[in-house]
Amino acid sequence: MADNRRDAPFFMTATTQFGLEEVLADELRQLGAKIEKMGSRAVEFTGNKQLLYEATLWCRTAMRILKPFADFYARDERALYREVGKIDWSKYIAENQTFAITAVVNKSSFEHSLFVAQLAKDAIVDQFRDRTGRRPSVDVNRPDIRLHLHMLENEVVLSLDAAGESLHRRGYRQQTNAAPLNEVLAAGLLLLSGWDGKKTLVDPMCGSGTLLTEAALIAQRIAPGLYHQGKFGFENWADFDASLWETIRLDARNARLEEPQADIAGSDISREFIELARQNVEAADLEDYIRLGVRDVKEAKAPKGEPGIVMMNPPYGERIGAEQEMAGLYKTIGDTLKTNFQGYDAYIFTGNLEAAKSVGLRTSRRVPLYNGPIECRLLKYELYQGTRKPKAV
Structure with missing residues (x-):
């Protein structure tokens, strides 16, 4: 049997959130991918x-990893039905498997x-029914096989979804406050800052x-996919290689660093939020790596030792009349x-650019991003110790 590690490379697409494309491309490169093309919210690569x-x-910043397997032009409904019907679906879906299709049309x-x-979906089901008299079932929530159909100007690309469900659902989050950062965005902010773990x-x-x-996962070299509940999509594919997957998971478990690598500390004015944070950190088995405390932001102080980075996602104040507050x-x-973080690099991630003017510090970098539908910025401030010394000529 051929060694699957050295099998022929094929095309894949990793999707992400707007503004994280470069960070994702770097992650893929480090895994040995050859980057073919950067798009908006997507990176095409081979491996x-x-x-x-x-x-x-x-991948910390990928939402999905897609493996394209068919493409065609569909002028109208009949053409779409016909072209989908030409594909031999028994290669991708077994009769006893469930499937779902996510379509994106531009x-x-x-x-x-x-x-x-x-x-x-009708074209796939009709093909099975015509050939065998039986058909696979559709399961929108947890299908065995998730297909992606991407249509741009009537050009269609069909892909298998390797993840199954979005990779931002790591599986460690027990419950959240009203407007949480999703895990992919949180990891993306940390990687955009250049934090070294x-x-x-x-x-x-x-x-x-x-x-x-997410910071502790980076620092301790923990693969986020190890928290994934249930199977990944590719584990249900016809060509799934169980022994290769077992080796890769074992390597990932062995890569984890047990000794704390960084001083990671968080606080919040809300005792309830800190309790939630504690539950999430425990669910991720990271309580040895993160210090938590109840504290008003104005009481926050830098820990002793070398300066590092301070990063926060303050409220955006979506309520009417919250401007002054x-x-x-x-x-x-x-x-x-x-006052309290001299020598640090500070990052504020916010969707309220008007309120951000009240920070009263000069930004050295502004990265456009989105938190859901809200346009945001990651703002960087360099907090010099004392006065800024002029550089020697």
Whole structure:
């Protein structure tokens, strides 16, 4: 039998959130991928089966890893049904498996992605029924095989989804506060900051602790996919290699560093949020690596030792009439950073750019991102110790 680690490379697409494409491409490169093309919220790359499994297990900023297997042009409904029907679906779905189709339609004569998904599903089911008299069932929530249909200007690409469900659902989060950062975005913010997993990291408005948890995963070299509940999508594929997957998981478990690598600390004014954070950190088995405390942001102080980074995601104040309250909060944040975090690099991730002006510090970097539908910025502030010394000529 051929060694699957050295099998022929094939095309894949990893999807992510807007603004994290470069970070994801770096992650894939480190796993040995050859980057072919960068798109908006997507990175196209080539690699073999081992890379597909490793990318699903290790990528912190990927939402999905897709393996394209068919493409065609569909002028109208009949053409779409016909082209989908030409594919030999027994290669991808067994009769006793469940499946679901997610469709994304852009700039096409088809208006509704749901309609496109329905039409493709009918073509697949009809093929099975015509050939065998039996058909696989559709399961929208937890299908064995999840298919992706991407249509751009009537050009269709069909892919298998290696993850199954979105990779931001790590599996460690017990419950969350009202507006949590998702795990992919939290990891992306940390990687965008260039944090090395060794320097001190402080989050003085930590909410339910997602930033801190993702930081500990980076510092301790823990693959986020190890928390995944149930099977990944590729474990249900016809060509699944169980022994290769077992080796990759074992390697990942052995890569974990037991000794704490960085001082990671978080606090929040809400005792309830800190309790939530504690539950999430315990569910991730990371209580030895993260310190938590109840504290108002204005009381937050840098731990003793070498300066590191402070990162936070303060409230954006979506309530009507919250402008003054938010301006006051952001001013307090700025004052705390100036006074208590000298020598640190500070990062504020916010969707309230008006309130961010009240921080009263000059930004050295502004990265456009989104938190769900909200346009945000990751703002960097360099907090110099004392006065800024002019550079020697």
